[in-house]
Amino acid sequence: MATTLHTLHLTTSPSFKSQPNSKKFQNLHPNTPQLKPHFSSRRLSSTSINAYKVVIEHNNKSTELEVELDETILSKALDSGLEVPYDCNLGVCMTCPARLLDGKVDQSDGMLSDDVIERGYALMCVSYPKSDCHVRIIPEEELLSLQLATAND
Ligand code: FES
Numbered sequence: 001m002a003t004t005l006h007t008l009h010l011t012t013s014p015s016f017k018s019q020p021n022s023k024k025f026q027n028l029h030p031n032t033p034q035l036k037p038h039f040s041s042r043r044l045s046s047t048s049i050n051a052y053k054v055v056i057e058h059n060n061k062s063t064e065l066e067v068e069l070d071e072t073i074l075s076k077a078l079d080s081g082l083e084v085p086y087d088c089n090l091g092v093c094m095t096c097p098a099r100l101l102d103g104k105v106d107q108s109d110g111m112l113s114d115d116v117i118e119r120g121y122a123l124m125c126v127s128y129p130k131s132d133c134h135v136r137i138i139p140e141e142e143l144l145s146l147q148l149a150t151a152n153d
Contacts, residue, residue, distance in 0.1 A: 052103070052129035057136040058084055067129045073098075073105070074124035084124065084137055091126035097143035098122050103133030115150040116143070 051066040054073055067076040074096055077084050087095040091110030100122045107117065110126035121143055122135065 053132045054103075054129055055134045056082065056084070056098075057101075057134075058082060059137075067133075069128065071128070072125055073127045073129065073133070073135065077124065085140065086125055089125045091123050094123060094143055094147065095140055096124040096137075097140055098124050098127075098135040098137050101134040101136055103135075104130040105133060106130050112143075113147060113150050116147050119146065121146065 049069070051068045053064055054067045054076070055062055055064050056073070056077055063077075063080070063082060065073075065076050065080055067073055074084065074086055074089070078086070085095050087093045091107070091112075094111070098121070100120045105122050105127040107122050107127045110123040112121060112123060121138075124135070124137070127135075
């Protein structure tokens, strides 16, 4: 039985030079994960927007506030002198419910179920504006009954 030995010669192509910091190199490898800047706060935005307009309806009165990206709507409302209901300030007790009539908020720190959030409800103590918003403070019972109903689904 004859055995054949093969020799593999590896050489670099003279036309290809590794330039890890160049755009040209990254374009040659489209599946290479791109490094993205990491921010310590997920609420920071790369845009120049520092605050959004938030209209709060409460007790048949509308108040427009400028809410910064790193503050909750509840915090701004209280700082502005609005007497809105709240208790734990942690997104747990559900004493600060609102109906999100327009806009988007980040309330990922709260305890509301995804179903309830998709129906347009929010907890003001953990709601950070992601756009201009319009919210209506609602009775706690309205949110509690919905949260319990969806928990049983
Ligand atoms: S104050 Fe408790 S959930 Fe908002």
